[in-house]
Amino acid sequence: MDENARFTFLLVIVVVLLAAASGQTQDTPVRTTSSGQIAGFTSTADGRTVENYLGVPFAAPPTDSLRFAPPRPVQPWEGVRNASVFGSECVQTSPGGPMSEDCLYLNVYVPRQVGQAAALSVMVYIHGGAFQFGSASNMEGVDWLAAVGDVIVVTLNYRLNVFGFLSTGDRNSPGNFGLMDQRAAIVWVKDNIRNFGGDPDSITVYGLSAGSIAVSLQMLSPINNGLFSRVICESGTSIGPGAINPRPLESVRNLCRLMNCASDDPAAMVSELRAADPVQLTNAAATFTGTPPLRYWTPVVDGDFIPEDPLHILQSGALENRDVLLGSNDDEGGYLYEDPRFLAVDNVEAVKSLVQGLLPGFFTEVNQTWRICGDVLEALTYDYDMWNEEDPASLRRSLIDLYGDFTYVANTVQKADLYSKRNYTAYMYQFAHRLSYSPLPPGVGASHATNYNFIFPSSGFLERATDGEKNLMRTMMTLWSNFAKTGNPNSPADTTLPVDWPKYLPSTRQYLRLTDTMSPGSVLSNLRPKHTFFWTKTAPALDGRTCECQTCTPGVTSGAITFVGKTLMACVVACLMSYMYNHFPGAGS
Ligand SMILES: *[C@@H]1O[C@H](CO)[C@@H](O)[C@H](O)[C@H]1NC(C)=O
Numbered sequence: 001m002d003e004n005a006r007f008t009f010l011l012v013i014v015v016v017l018l019a020a021a022s023g024q025t026q027d028t029p030v031r032t033t034s035s036g037q038i039a040g041f042t043s044t045a046d047g048r049t050v051e052n053y054l055g056v057p058f059a060a061p062p063t064d065s066l067r068f069a070p071p072r073p074v075q076p077w078e079g080v081r082n083a084s085v086f087g088s089e090c091v092q093t094s095p096g097g098p099m100s101e102d103c104l105y106l107n108v109y110v111p112r113q114v115g116q117a118a119a120l121s122v123m124v125y126i127h128g129g130a131f132q133f134g135s136a137s138n139m140e141g142v143d144w145l146a147a148v149g150d151v152i153v154v155t156l157n158y159r160l161n162v163f164g165f166l167s168t169g170d171r172n173s174p175g176n177f178g179l180m181d182q183r184a185a186i187v188w189v190k191d192n193i194r195n196f197g198g199d200p201d202s203i204t205v206y207g208l209s210a211g212s213i214a215v216s217l218q219m220l221s222p223i224n225n226g227l228f229s230r231v232i233c234e235s236g237t238s239i240g241p242g243a244i245n246p247r248p249l250e251s252v253r254n255l256c257r258l259m260n261c262a263s264d265d266p267a268a269m270v271s272e273l274r275a276a277d278p279v280q281l282t283n284a285a286a287t288f289t290g291t292p293p294l295r296y297w298t299p300v301v302d303g304d305f306i307p308e309d310p311l312h313i314l315q316s317g318a319l320e321n322r323d324v325l326l327g328s329n330d331d332e333g334g335y336l337y338e339d340p341r342f343l344a345v346d347n348v349e350a351v352k353s354l355v356q357g358l359l360p361g362f363f364t365e366v367n368q369t370w371r372i373c374g375d376v377l378e379a380l381t382y383d384y385d386m387w388n389e390e391d392p393a394s395l396r397r398s399l400i401d402l403y404g405d406f407t408y409v410a411n412t413v414q415k416a417d418l419y420s421k422r423n424y425t426a427y428m429y430q431f432a433h434r435l436s437y438s439p440l441p442p443g444v445g446a447s448h449a450t451n452y453n454f455i456f457p458s459s460g461f462l463e464r465a466t467d468g469e470k471n472l473m474r475t476m477m478t479l480w481s482n483f484a485k486t487g488n489p490n491s492p493a494d495t496t497l498p499v500d501w502p503k504y505l506p507s508t509r510q511y512l513r514l515t516d517t518m519s520p521g522s523v524l525s526n527l528r529p530k531h532t533f534f535w536t537k538t539a540p541a542l543d544g545r546t547c548e549c550q551t552c553t554p555g556v557t558s559g560a561i562t563f564v565g566k567t568l569m570a571c572v573v574a575c576l577m578s579y580m581y582n583h584f585p586g587a588g589s
């Protein structure tokens with residue numbers, strides 16, 4: 001070996017040793033996937049190096065003939081693909097960055113291991129946004145969960161609004177494309193994550209708000225059996241309002257009217273809408289998304305991906321046994337204190353008219369708007385002690401409570417009850433920390449989605465958070481990632497955890513109240529039992545009085561039929577439909 005060669009050899013050794021010591025073996029880490037190689041970059045979170053791979057395609061671009069069609073496989077590529085920038089956001093009315101119909105990309109965050117390590121558990125996050133907006137392409141702080149939790153985290157885009165959920169209720173456009181996209185990403189993780197040091201047999205699917213509704217629907221779909229082992233649902237379930245569009249074809253007809261389609265035949269409408277300009281289409285669809293909680297352009301009971309009414313599946317259908325961690329916030333509706341319509345409420349009639357306009361969950365259709373049944377309106381003023389209340393501030397407080405109960409809390413408790421009755425594992429929390437820099441008036445608690453930053457901390461959150469909030473963030477990341485690894489948030493045991501979180505059982509109904517000052521007293525039981533009873537038993541019973549559908553077709557309780565059966569005419573149609581469905585299977589799908 002001559003001098004130069006010896007010098008080069010030593011230099012290489014020194015560089016390799018230095019790199020190994022600092023945990024950085026490559027500036028541009030490269031991994032292999034089933035479609036080709038990808039090159040990412042590294043970031044540092046909580047003092048730990050995390051490999052980031054962004055904008056990795058998991059399905060073919062859903063454009064042209066693939067619009068309103070299930071996702072198709074990715075075309076493999078030659079050489080090393082640059083995975084250092086996010087893919088485009090899916091088409092929506094107010095994107096946070098570049099958007100395109102070509103948006104089916106995922107991102108992988110891998111905490112770098114020192115030496116030989118066991119395969120890591122994987123958390124797949126499905127973003128929220130009412131199925132209408134949002135993206136994984138502008139998320140911050142994902143590397144924090146990977147670093148603190150010592151898990152691989154995957155985030156993904158899926159088709160939204162009309163692109164993800166246009167359904168004619170038949171094979172012309174069966175709908176649920178957004179859910180199928182999510183599933184394609186989970187399948188990608190199952191097939192590829194071993195090459196990132198991950199364990200394909202330890203996948204947790206996780207979401208917040210509409211993402212949580214999506215996760216709740218994924219766990220009901222029989223085609224997902226064996227695909228993932230655990231789920232985390234934050235504020236949203238498959239049995240709450242806004243999860244299922246019961247009348248999808250009507251949404252398509254309305255859209256077609258706006259887009260001046262030439263025909264109202266389902267096949268012709270779909271091919272016309274398939275050819276439409278994407279921005280024009282998303283804007284037109286956004287003019288009638290329904291009132292919050294949004295209900296057009298959402299998943300449907302298609303008899304296939306979602307085989308039947310979600311409530312029926314949870315109660316008594318075939319359902320894979322997976323560990324579930326779920327919960328809600330203590331003041332979900334708190335953000336409505338910034339809404340002038342709510343601030344204007346000063347008597348009980350104003351409460352009723354706002355509820356009538358904004359909570360179309362127990363709906364009767366009148367002139368293409370959903371109306372809440374009058375009996376339910378009267379009953380809720382009684383249940384929330386508003387009937388003889390005259391203080392406007394108390395009325396507003398009750399109204400905002402009932403909104404939170406209706407949209408998130410009652411159906412979350414109902415799901416915990418149904419799930420635990422099957423003897424499946426459930427852990428329930430109530431997030432009750434008001435942000436230190438909350439702009440909401442004093443007295444408002446943890447409003448919807450304010451828990452998000454405690455798992456995915458934005459730079460703004462990290463700058464402003466108190467020490468107590470940073471501790472709560474670490475505690476929640478530990479509880480969540482423990483659950484992803486073992487199915488038990490308390491394990492592996494960690495002395496920094498302030499309290500042992502008991503399972504939710506039908507007999508005890510215990511849950512953990514998450515705050516920045518937790519103690520054994522943070523384990524409580526029976527979350528809002530009276531109001532949960534109201535929304536899950538009283539209100540549906542009252543609303544069903546106008547229609548005795550059950551008597552004409554025992555055994556058929558598809559979501560569409562349960563929801564539709566509100567007026568006499570709708571009842572007749574529903575009964576006819578279920579008759580046809582029973583006697584001519586296939587007619588409905
Ligand atoms: C990857 O793409 C980004 C953005 O276009 C660019 O800045 C970067 O240099 C590229 N990396 C490589 C290795 O080509």
Ligand SMILES: *[C@@H]1O[C@H](CO)[C@@H](O)[C@H](O)[C@H]1NC(C)=O
Pocket residue numbers: 366367
């Ligand atoms: C439906 O709309 C029509 C026309 O605007 C109106 O005349 C009718 O009273 C409405 N029906 C109901 C039940 O509100």
Ligand SMILES: *[C@@H]1O[C@H](CO)[C@@H](O)[C@H](O)[C@H]1NC(C)=O
Pocket residue numbers: 421422423
């Ligand atoms: C759940 O477990 C209890 C106690 O072991 C048992 O009595 C009950 O039948 C089980 N329920 C189901 C649905 O398996």
